[in-house]
Amino acid sequence: MVTWxxxxxxxxxxxxxxxxxxxxxxxxxxxxxxxxxxxxxxxQAAYLQLGYFETLSELIAxxxxxxxxxxxxxxxxxxxxxxxxxxxxxxARGDDPTALMLxxxxxxxxxxxxxxxxxxxxxxxxVHITAGMLDDFYLALSASYGDxxxxxxxxxxGDDDRQAIVDIxxxxxxxxxxxRSLLALWGRRLVGDTLLIARAxxxxxTLAAAEEKKVEPVFTELMSAHxxxxxxxxxxx
Numbered sequence: 001m002v003t004w005x006x007x008x009x010x011x012x013x014x015x016x017x018x019x020x021x022x023x024x025x026x027x028x029x030x031x032x033x034x035x036x037x038x039x040x041x042x043x044q045a046a047y048l049q050l051g052y053f054e055t056l057s058e059l060i061a062x063x064x065x066x067x068x069x070x071x072x073x074x075x076x077x078x079x080x081x082x083x084x085x086x087x088x089x090x091x092a093r094g095d096d097p098t099a100l101m102l103x104x105x106x107x108x109x110x111x112x113x114x115x116x117x118x119x120x121x122x123x124x125x126x127v128h129i130t131a132g133m134l135d136d137f138y139l140a141l142s143a144s145y146g147d148x149x150x151x152x153x154x155x156x157x158g159d160d161d162r163q164a165i166v167d168i169x170x171x172x173x174x175x176x177x178x179x180r181s182l183l184a185l186w187g188r189r190l191v192g193d194t195l196l197i198a199r200a201x202x203x204x205x206t207l208a209a210a211e212e213k214k215v216e217p218v219f220t221e222l223m224s225a226h227x228x229x230x231x232x233x234x235x236x237x
Contacts, residue, residue: 034202035144043100049083071164078161085155122186128165130194137198184235
């Protein structure tokens with residue numbers, strides 16, 4: 001059985017990132033060598049936000065409770081705002097947003113399908129967990145792109161309005177304790193698919209051992225942040 005690096009028990013000192021998007025100078029230089037071309041970075045980031053908006057819009061349509069519809073609409077609106085701001089940034093650079101996003105439509109749509117739950121609550125958790133992890137990852141990547149990266153980081157740090165999703169999940173767990181184990185299991189299942197999307201965004205198709213060491217601190221921090229999100233909802237990561 002393969003043991004992924006995020007499943008290993010830490011031994012000795014563990015490298016971590018300072019905070020969202022703020023890497024040390026050494027880590028930043030190493031990570032820049034693996035960062036994708038800026039068109040790839042922008043196209044993926046913009047299409048991911050569009051995907052979150054689409055999934056949340058579907059949830060609004062299938063949710064009967066008016067209060068929950070309103071809460072989900074705020075999260076959907078925040079994702080759409082981020083998408084539109086990224087699209088505006090792409091246009092300001094003189095590029096065609098559709099052309100930049102199109103190569104990632106098929107793999108990212110497949111990712112959304114793979115992380116779409118049978119029940120609405122599972123899909124809500126999918127958005128909260130996958131969007132949180134990938135926003136963190138793209139914030140880490142943004143340090144590689146100078147002024148454009150700084151602008152992307154500012155967009156991604158904008159309010160995501162996903163606390164409403166956390167509240168709905170909390171209410172669901174409170175109504176029936178069986179939801180806790182079901183959603184905890186679902187949250188753990190999301191990690192592998194999400195990390196594969198992040199890994200696929202990096203430049204080399206295959207990483208050598210030395211390159212794996214460069215990205216390991218970033219992925220370790222993604223897992224730490226994931227655990228904190230799960231803990232905040234009373235779910236075991």
